[in-house]
Amino acid sequence: MKEVLIATNNLGKARDFETLFRPLGINVLTLQDIDCAIDVEETxxxxxxxxVLKAETVAKLLNKVxxxxxxxxxxxxxxxxxxxxSARYAGEPSDDEANIDKLLxxxxxxxxNERQARFRCVLAIAGPSIATTTYSGSCEGVIASERQGKNGFGYDPVFYVPDKGKTMAQLTAEEKSAISHRGAALAQLKEHLPEFLAKIGEE
Known part of the structure; x- marks a missing residue:
């Protein structure tokens, strides 16, 4: 089975990638899986x-896509x-509940009717054999006045999606991936998957 390395220690993000990549027969690894204490400062x-900073730094350190x-x-x-x-809105260390409290x-x-918001996601792919490329996606919504739902992570409990009549945290993983900002960015990536997977195979 082919593997793809996601430069994150965030298990919530890892689950999102797993939901999107599993049907393609691709195993998702994170920095925790490779036992490597890499922490790239987001400057x-x-x-x-x-x-781009995270992708290129980790790719160079590990010589991987x-x-x-x-x-x-x-x-x-x-x-x-x-x-x-977003991740450190309420300060360090990152705390989802504190971030939501500050936002509310x-x-x-x-x-x-003035609480419009959107999730944005940018994916960057870097590696020893490819030029760095980026893909982006967004998801429009409204900030609810209180938490609803137990799924997801981050701001999902207060991000209300009008088309679904639910917050992100009330959606299943599959429902979320179909409309999420990360799902939209990965949909762009999937258009280039044959080339991308070939590069993984060359490692």
Whole structure:
């Protein structure tokens, strides 16, 4: 079975990739699986910059083809916050519940019809045998006033998807992957899978 390395220690992200890659017969590995303490500092100011930075750094260190993901939440009423700081919105160390609490506090006086938001995702692929490429996707929604659902991770419990009548955290993994920002980015990647998988096979 072919394997793909995702440059992350985030098990929530790993599950999203597994849901999308498993039907293709591809085994997903993370940095935790290879017992390698790699922590790339995200110094970029955009999702693209951070995704490329992570992919190229890990690919160079391990001499492997690597997929890196940078994603986050943009809220219109907060001028795009938390953006690239989504994972550490409430400070270090990263804490999903604290991040949601800060988000809801900052939106306390914002009306329901003004709480538009979107998840954005940028995937970067880098490796010793390929030029770095990126793919992006987004998912539109609204920030709910309280948590709903137990699935997913991050801001999923307060990200309401009008077309589904549910928050991301109320969707199954399969339902989420069909509409998610990460799913949209991976759909672009899938168009280039034959070339991508050939490169993995050359390692």
């Amino acid at each position: 970029g100011t955009t999702f693209v910059e951070n995704a 690597v997929i890196a993901d940078d994603s986050g939440l943009e809220v219109d009423a907060l001028s795009g916050e938390p953006g690239v700081y 506090t900052n939106l306390t006086n914002v009306a329901e």
